[in-house]
Amino acid sequence: MTRTPVNVTVTGAAGQIGYALLFRIASGQLLGADVPVRLRLLEITPALKAAEGTAMELDDCAFPLLQGIDISDDPNVAFDGANVALLVGARPRTKGMERGDLLEANGGIFKPQGKAINDHAADDIKVLVVGNPANTNALIAQAAAPDVPAERFTAMTRLDHNRALTQLAKKTGSTVADIKRLTIWGNHSATQYPDIFHATVAGKNAAEVVNDEKWLAEEFIPTVAKRGAAIIEARGASSAASAANAAIDHVHTWVNGTDDGDWASMGIPSDGSYGVPEGLISSFPVTTKDGVYEIVQGLEISEFSRARIDASVQELAEERDAVRALGLI
Numbered sequence: 366m367t368r369t370p371v372n373v374t375v376t377g378a379a380g381q382i383g384y385a386l387l388f389r390i391a392s393g394q395l396l397g398a399d400v401p402v403r404l405r406l407l408e409i410t411p412a413l414k415a416a417e418g419t420a421m422e423l424d425d426c427a428f429p430l431l432q433g434i435d436i437s438d439d440p441n442v443a444f445d446g447a448n449v450a451l452l453v454g455a456r457p458r459t460k461g462m463e464r465g466d467l468l469e470a471n472g473g474i475f476k477p478q479g480k481a482i483n484d485h486a487a488d489d490i491k492v493l494v495v496g497n498p499a500n501t502n503a504l505i506a507q508a509a510a511p512d513v514p515a516e517r518f519t520a521m522t523r524l525d526h527n528r529a530l531t532q533l534a535k536k537t538g539s540t541v542a543d544i545k546r547l548t549i550w551g552n553h554s555a556t557q558y559p560d561i562f563h564a565t566v567a568g569k570n571a572a573e574v575v576n577d578e579k580w581l582a583e584e585f586i587p588t589v590a591k592r593g594a595a596i597i598e599a600r601g602a603s604s605a606a607s608a609a610n611a612a613i614d615h616v617h618t619w620v621n622g623t624d625d626g627d628w629a630s631m632g633i634p635s636d637g638s639y640g641v642p643e644g645l646i647s648s649f650p651v652t653t654k655d656g657v658y659e660i661v662q663g664l665e666i667s668e669f670s671r672a673r674i675d676a677s678v679q680e681l682a683e684e685r686d687a688v689r690a691l692g693l694i
């Protein structure tokens with residue numbers, strides 16, 4: 366039986382994450398080994414030629430699942446009929462740029478893209494925002510798309526989740542496959558809170574296995590939260606392959622479901638759970654099934670965790686207030 370291809374729009378397609386992402390989507394790793402895809406690449410006009418070069422290489426891979434590639438500098442074209450949208454392209458922070466300037470510059474990208482998604486995407490559109498500041502960019506895009514259910518706009522904290530898995534595995538002498546139910550709460554920023562109190566290592570409570578609050582507070586949390594900056598320092602460029610890998614994981618989990626007894630972290634519009642103000646796009650523990658995610662409910666939040674979740678949520682509220690003051694939402 367031939368399936369209708371799924372339209373996957375990728376913005377910033379000529380950038381470094383784009384280069385690490387597109388070949389994996391085309392090979393079936395995003396949606397499944399039996400799901401044909403059509404790629405829609407969005408780039409700014411000066412980068413169209415580079416995007417064409419990447420498309421030539423995609424052609425040269427002869428991926429059996431790749432049913433076509435369209436390239437455009439017009440969001441209305443690139444999001445037309447999109448079923449999945451990966452918003453990667455963003456305005457990076459440059460020297461001397463204040464946070465407000467960064468939010469404003471990104472508003473100029475994510476507001477029109479949200480509107481184009483609203484007007485042209487398929488009814489089942491699922492959006493992942495990777496471009497930083499990812500949570501607030503997702504909020505801007507979502508606010509510009511009133512006809513799309515708000516929960517379809519998500520922000521990427523899966524890279525933080527994956528980073529935390531590896532740090533915990535190293536500390537406990539286990540493998541990442543032994544670890545379940547880890548959570549990233551809050552913003553994809555240095556205020557994020559990687560929480561191991563509900564996690565398990567080979568079936569045992571992770572915090573009890575670690576039994577070292579000093580390591581947790583002074584090593585684990587800062588290492589995970591500042592890993593993006595450490596990669597930039599080491600590579601001279603921000604994470605690309607690991608970011609692309611996390612984007613694949615995020616969408617694959619959303620579409621294909623979480624494993625029994627496990628959950629994932631996703632930046633999603635809050636429904637007020639765990640005291641996170643409704644509407645903020647904040648990271649939560651989620652289970653997914655049949656393309657729908659649900660926040661894991663009923664977790665006990667200790668004082669240690671509460672203070673850290675609140676601090677990150679406070680930062681998200683400040684970002685929301687800043688973009689509101691700029692008229693972006």
Ligand SMILES: NC(=O)c1ccc[n+]([C@@H]2O[C@H](COP(=O)([O-])OP(=O)(O)OC[C@H]3O[C@@H](n4cnc5c(N)ncnc54)[C@H](O)[C@@H]3O)[C@@H](O)[C@H]2O)c1
Nearest residue numbers: 377379380381382408409412454455495496497521524608
């Ligand atoms: N959420 C995360 O975990 C995470 C991790 C790593 C990187 N990031 C962020 O992802 C973003 C992309 O990173 P990168 O390394 O690929 O950057 P990059 O600079 O290599 O590529 C960005 C691309 O986006 C394009 N672009 C800019 N404005 C655009 C627009 N309006 N429409 C379409 N394309 C546009 C640029 O031309 C460029 O090709 C950055 O904001 C980075 O900070 C997020």
Ligand SMILES: O=C(O)C[C@H](O)C(=O)O
Nearest residue numbers: 497592593594596603604
């Ligand atoms: O691009 C960055 O600022 C860092 C990135 O978000 C990361 O977590 O690697």
